[in-house]
Amino acid sequence: MSIATRTLRHSAAALAIAAAALSSSPGFAEEAKLKSMSFDLQSANTTIHVVSTDGQKWDKLKSGNAQFWGHMKVDTKWPGYVDEVAVVLGACNAGQCSLRPLLWSDGVGERDYNKSHNFVFPTSKIPLSTETGIAVVPYGDSMISRCNQHLQADGPTKSYSFTQEFHATLVADTAKAVLDGNMLVEANEYWPAFPDEIDHTRTGTFNVQVVCDPVIKSPVNDVAYDHGAFDIKNVKLFLTTHLNQQPGSNPGTVCPSLKVTSRAQANQAGPVSMRIWRQKNGGAITSEFVQAWASFNATKNGYFATYETWENVGATSHFQFKTEIVENGSPFAPYDGWKDITVHCTGAGGGGLTTAPRDNPDLPKPQAKWxxxxxxxxxxxxxxxxxxxxxxxxxxxxxxxxxxxxxxxxxxxxxxxxxxxxxxxxxxxxxxxxxxxxxxxxxxxxxxxxxxxxxxxxxxxxxxxxxxxxxxxxxxxxxxxxxxxKPSLDKPRPQVKADPVCAADEILSRGKCIDKPDVSILCKKGFELVGNTCVRKPTIVVKCKAAQKLVEGRCVDKPTVSILCKKGYELRGTACVKLPTLTTTCRLGQKLMRGNCVADSAAGKLKILKAPGQATKGKAAMGTKKIVQPKPRRIVQ
Structure with a gap:
């Protein structure tokens, strides 16, 4: 182990520190008495997924991280001091905590200890019972057992979610020493590490959301659905800040937590490789290669791989991040970024030695009760x-x-x-x-x-x-x-990659050439599909017979019509024609009156004219006023 010292002001202090170190060795240290000790925990918005490896029941915790926030405080009585602290999973006392999974540790070397921290631990820290032994903490077995209480007739095919309560215990190694304010801290080359002795413990609780991931089975029994080759559809980057405050790098500075989440969507379960690029306050650009496992997410109805990391803010800072998928030599791998965020810290050192305005304590902000x-x-x-x-x-x-x-x-x-x-x-x-x-x-x-x-x-x-x-x-x-x-000149620009040239039967989608989908074309009424175009249907003119008429494209017989003609007319065919007028002809010296010939008194006044070549036969002939028609001549040739 290496020795890390803070400040040694004179040799006398060094001798006192050496004596204190000997007195604090295992078997010789006298634990300090406490004024107070507390360990306050708050739950974070994290989820643990339970998966099935055999398709028959849930039996494994998916790889991932769980998180909670805690505030630790140890106040010793003089001449005591805090040597080391650690946090273990589960509830325990001083004699049992060394058997619990170790989550975090810190070398202190101070009279009192007061610190807040975001605790992030992998799900591999949660043990499961096996045929050879029982898990030292029951949380893993409890989550799997509760999931299996909701098995369907065909196995773990329906998602179920619930909340699981966890315990975490703060352990402290304390000792007594009369020092002048200079302290020597011994650092372990392995981190985290258990303290040499566990003198005091405090236990708190936090909750984690648990999701039982369903198994997607083929509609046909014993026939697996072919997803094709493993492919990453897209990747998204999320930057979020959380209200669980952390001490900053300067005294009196308090900063929110910055969470960086990279989530990739795949077409099936499998490993996903990502590279996360980072830049802080315009400094050097660094990258980190990470891997995550894509598994089925029932709530999102797809396969997703998620990687989460937390940033140490320290003071008000400007961050930029970018996430890209690492594929085997593919120049068109999905990526997301650059995305930027400014995290504001409060207190003396939060904004460059400026004091952030404080809320009125008489008007507290409303907090959710649920x-x-x-x-x-x-x-x-x-x-x-x-x-x-x-x-x-x-x-x-x-x-x-x-x-x-x-x-x-x-x-x-x-x-x-x-x-x-x-x-x-x-x-x-x-x-x-x-x-x-x-x-x-x-x-x-x-x-x-x-x-x-x-x-x-x-x-x-x-x-x-x-x-x-x-x-x-x-x-x-x-x-x-x-x-x-629009690209910003202040941000690092990713390398521009030219889009590929696609064939006639392909289209460009997200930087890749894919087959054109089949398109169904529905034409409106009066049109028909010719090739890939809707054209108007030809109009057909129908000519009907004289006794028929056209109704909605068909010839139908005309209806029979009864025709009534008025007086003086008669029906001939389909038309009314006027009746002929009968005229009576009367003799000379008569006139027609009411259909009868009567003597006309005006006829005596008529002058009798002789026809040429006609002789008058006496007075008698004259008195009768009879007109003698000339006889026809016979012409002899």
């Missing part, structure tokens, strides 16, 4: 056609009964409000649940926020999910999930 999470999920399986339904559901809890008055607001315009009743889960924790449907009409990202109404709205949790519409009649390249931003 803790939990909200999940936006896509109900579509392989069919991504739109419009369709998505779901948003939440689960909250607290250690008191009552109703949860909530409001859910989503970026697509959907809004829900209501009241959910909390039910006792058997451990004094009351949980409330709710679910609503949302409409998905196009490719987009939908974010929903869960708020508690008390009566002022207080945000409890936020979640976002990308929805993709893959209708055959919609261009698959249409995507509004991200809006390209």
């Amino acid at each position: 803790q939990g999470e909200i999940t936006v999920a896509d109900s579509a399986g392989r069919d991504k056609s739109c419009p369709r339904k998505g779901q948003v559901f939440f689960a909250v809890k607290r250690a008191a009964p009552g109703d949860f008055n909530y409001r859910v607001s989503c970026s697509n315009g959907a809004s829900f409000s209501g009241k959910a009743t909390g039910y006792d889960q058997g451990s004094g924790v009351f949980e409330a649940y709710g679910a609503h449907d949302i409409s998905v009409n196009r490719t987009r990202s939908i974010q929903c926020t869960l708020q508690e109404l008390q009566p002022a709205p207080v945000t409890v949790a936020v979640d976002k999910t990308d929805f993709t519409c893959a209708n055959p009649a919609i261009d698959p390249a249409a995507d509004d999930l991200a809006i390209p931003q």
Whole structure:
């Protein structure tokens, strides 16, 4: 082991430190008496996934990280001091803690100890019972057992989620020494490491969300679904700050925690390699190669690999990050970034020796009485056609009964409000649940926020999910999930890669050439499909017979019509014609009156003219006033 010293002001101090070191060795150290010791824990928004390796039952914890926040305080009585501290998983006393999984340790060497820390540990720290032994902490076996209580008839095929309570114990090694303020600290080459002695312990509790991941089975028994070659669809980078404060690098400075999450989506389960690029305050650009495992996420209905890391902020700083997928020599691997964020610290050293304004203590900010999470999920399986339904559901809890008055607001315009009743889960924790449907009409990202109404709205949790519409009649390249931003000269620019040239039967999508999808074309009424074009149908003119007429494209007989002619007319065929007029001709000296010939008194006044060549035969002939017609002549040739 190496020896790390802080400051030795004179040789007399060195002799005193050496004497203190001998007195604090195992078997010789006298533990210090305490004024007080506390270990306050708060839960973080993390999830542990339970998976099935045989498709018959849940039996393993998926690789990942769990997290909680804690504030540690050890106040010794003079002449005591704190030598080392550590945090173990589980509840224990001084004689049992050395058998528990070790999560974190710190060499102190100070009279008193007061520190806050974000504890992050891998799920491999949670042991499981085997045929050869029983796990020293019961949390792993408890989570698997609770998942298997919800097995379906065909195995672990339906997702189930719940909250698991964990214990963590702070252990401290203390001793007594009369020193002048100079302290020697012995550092172990292995970290974390158990203290040499465990004198004092304090235990706290925190909660972690647990999801039992379902197994996707083929619709046909004993026939596995072929996902094709393993492929990474996309990767997304998320930068979030959390309110659990940490001490900064300067005295009096308090900074929020910065969480960097890289999430890649794949077409099936498998390993995902990522490189995370980082730059702080315009300094050198560094990168880290990491690997994660893509597994099925029931709430998001897909295969995702997530890698999380936490940044040590220290003081108000500007960060930039970029995540890219590392594939075997592929120049078109997905990436996301650069994304930037400024983390503001408060206190003397937070903004360059400036004092941040403090809130009025008489007007405290409202705090949510319920803790939990909200999940936006896509109900579509392989069919991504739109419009369709998505779901948003939440689960909250607290250690008191009552109703949860909530409001859910989503970026697509959907809004829900209501009241959910909390039910006792058997451990004094009351949980409330709710679910609503949302409409998905196009490719987009939908974010929903869960708020508690008390009566002022207080945000409890936020979640976002990308929805993709893959209708055959919609261009698959249409995507509004991200809006390209103009490059900034202040940010490091990624290498520009030229898009490939695609063949006639291919299209370019996310930097790759893919086969063009089959497009179904539906023509409107009056048109027909000719090739890939809708053309108007020809109009056919029908000529009907005289006794027929055209009705909706068909010739039908004309209806029979009864025709009544008026007086003086008669029906001939389909027409009314005027009846002929009968005229009576009277003799000379008569006139027609009311259809009869009567003597005309005016006839005596007529002058008798003789025809040429006609002689008058006496007076008698004259008196009769008779006109003698000339006889025809016979012409002899």
